[in-house]
Amino acid sequence: MTLTAEEKVLPEIIAKGDYAVVAITKHGTQLARKIASLFHGSDLYYMKKFEQGDESERGITLFEGSVRLLLPDLFAKYKGLILIISLGAVVRMIAPILKDKKTDPGVVVVDDKGEHVISVLSGHIGGANELAREVAALLGAYPVVTTASDVQKTIPVDLFGRRFGWVWESDEKLTPVSASVVNEEKVAVVQESGEKDWWMYDTPIPDTIHLYSSIKEALAEKPAAALVVTHRQLEREEEDILLNGVLFRPKVLVLGIGCNRGTSAEEIEQVITDTLDGLKVSIKSVKTVATIDLKKDEAGLLEVVKKYQWEFVHYPPEELNKKKIAQPSETVYKFTGAYGVSEPAAMLSSGNDDLLLAKKKSGNVTISVGLITYG
Template sequence: MSGRFAVVAITKHGVEIARRLGDQLPGTDVYYMEKFARGDEQNRRITLFTGSVRLILPDLFARYSGIILIISLGAVVRMIAPLLKDKKTDPAVTVIDDWAEHVISVLSGHLGGANELTRQVARLLGARPVITTASDVQQTIPVDLFGHAFGWEIESFEKATPVSAAVVNEEKILIIQESGETNWWTYDKPIPDHIRVVRSMEEAWKHDFDAALVVTHRILTPEEEKHFLGNGVLYRPKVLVLGLGCNRGTPMKEIEQVVKDTLDELKLSIKSVRNVATIDLKKDEAGLIDLCQKYGWRLDVFTPAELNTVPLSNPSETVYKYTGAYGVSEPAALLSAGARDWLLTKKKSGNVTISIAMVPHGEEKR
C-alpha cells in the first residue's frame, strides 16, 4: 500500500465505514480483519489481516502520516502508547465509533494534522468532529502551527508548550513580525486584546509581554534572543530570494559557501530562503541545481529580455556580450521576489555573483 492514510476496522459495522472512507477519502488504504472478507478486496487493494490489530500498528505508524481507527478510544490509547515517540514525528491518529456518529482527534492534532483529518472525515461521514485542542476550541493562534500554511519554519521549539499555554490562558502575547505573510489570522472575529502585533524590534522593546512569537528573516542579536525568546518561539518565513550567477561548471560547494558567507555577513537566516533565481541560460547548471535540491529551494529562471526590464545602476556590457542581459543576479532576484529594492545589490566572490531581495508582504509590490 502507498497511500497517505490508513483506515483500520475490526468489526462488521467498522468494515462498512472503512470501505466507505476508502472510496471517498483520497490517498486512503483500507485494512480489516480477514473474517470479514467479501471477495473483492484484491481488486479494491484492501489489505486483510488476522490476529490482533496491535500487531500491525507499528508498521502503520512507520508508513502513514495519518491513521484512522474504527475502534474504541480506550483500546486505541492502550495500543498506541508504546509506539509514541515525539509530537513532531508521530502520525495523526483519529478514532471513529462503530456507528460513525463521532470522529475523535486523538494524537498529533496540530503538527500531525489529526484535527484537520478529523474534520475532513467527519464531513464525509456526516459525523460530529470531536477536537479538544484548546487553541482550536478557543479559535486562537496554534503556536506549533503558526505560519505552517505559508511554509514558515519553527527554529526554536523548546518553549512551544509554555507559550501555547500563555496564548490559551489569554496572557499578554507579543507577536513581532518583521517579514512574512500577514494574513495569518483566519477566524471570523478580531484578534483578541491580549495579543499585540508589532512590525519591528524597535517597537517590540516598548511593550511588556508574557510570551512572544517572533517572525523574522534576521539572525537575532544576543540581547534580542535573551529578551524575546526567554519565553518565546522563533519562526522563519520564506521571504529571501537569492539571485545567483556563476561561471559554467562552478561546483555546488563553492556556490553554497558564497551563499552561507553572504547570509552570515548580512545576519540573515538561511532557513528564510525561499528560492534561487537566475538567467535561463543557467537552468541546467549542475552546481545551482544541486544546491537547490540540497535545500529544497525552487529555481526561477528568466530570459535576457525579462532581466533587461529591471533598471540597473551599473549595467554590464561584458555580461550583455555573453548572455544578452545587462545583469543576472540583480534583476533575477528582484523579479522573482516581486520587490522594489535589494537587501544586497550585488556581490562577486570567485566564480559566483549573488544578490538578495526580500518578498514583500503587507505592502505594495514592485
C-alpha cells in the first residue's frame, strides 16, 4: 500500500488520557489549549502551523495535512473526542468510520468561539451527552443535547468534577456506583474540599442524592453508594464508605517551596512526598507549586513540576514581603530580597493565610503547604 504525502507526516497517536481535544483553526487552537489545561485526562492535538513553542513540554501533539486522516486512530484509542471543528465537517469525516454505538467513542463539537458544545455521537452509551455538559460548564457555554430520552438529570460519576481537574483514587467502583446513581438508589456525596458548583443542571439535585460534610455523618445514614471529595487520606474507620464508593481528589493543595541552588529533583520530590504523608493528605490533590522569581529556572524544581503536571507560579520579592509570616529571616532577605519564600508563596497562591503547614526545612528544601478553600 502506497502512502500519500499527507499520510507520511501523520503523528503517532499515543493516548495518555481518555479524551482527545482537537482543533484546526487559530482561534480553535487557543480554545483547545484552554480546555486541555482544565479538563483532566485529555490529550491535545492541533495543526503544526499554530505551533507556540511549548508543545513538547506540555505533551501536545502537532499534525499536518487533513484532520480527517487522524480521526480513525483517535476513534480507536479514546473514550471521547472534543472537536473544535464545524459540525458539518465532523459529520462528513466520521461517517465512513462509524461502527457501532456500543463501541464508537462519544463525540462532541465545540464552535470556534466556545459558545456551544454539541453532543454529536454516542450520546448515552459513549457518554457524549454528559461530556458535552461538562465541557460546556467548563467554558460557560450552552450544551446542545438532542437525544429524546435524555431526561435523567443526575451525576455522571466517571466525569464528576473533571472540569475542575478532580481525579479519582481508583476506578474500581465506578461502574457499581454509576449503577446506584442511575437506578435512583440512596447515594451520598461527601464533600470536604474542592469546588462547590459541580451540579450543572437547572433543576434541583434529585432526592436520592444526599449531601454530607463528613464521612462519619454519611456512614450513619447507610447509603447504597458514595462519592467522596476530599484531599485527606481516609482514616481506617472511614474506609467502609468506599465499599461501594469512589474517592475523588480535588486540586486544592499549594506547595510553597524554597531550595538551595542545584538541589536535585529527587531530594525535592522526597521532601514533598514525606511532607504530604506526614500531613495525611493526597499528592493527587496538589494543584500548584509556588516559589520566588529567583527559582523560576531551578532545574530540579522544574523537573518535579513537569513530572506531576502541576501549575508553577513564582513571585517577586516585594510581592512575597506583603505577607506577614511568623519568622521573617534576615539571612533569606540578604540573598533573595524576601523575608521568606515558601510560606508567603503558599499564602499568595492558595489565597489562604491559614496554612496546613507553615514551614518545614529538610536538607536543601523548605516547604509550606496551603489549602485552597471555596465558599
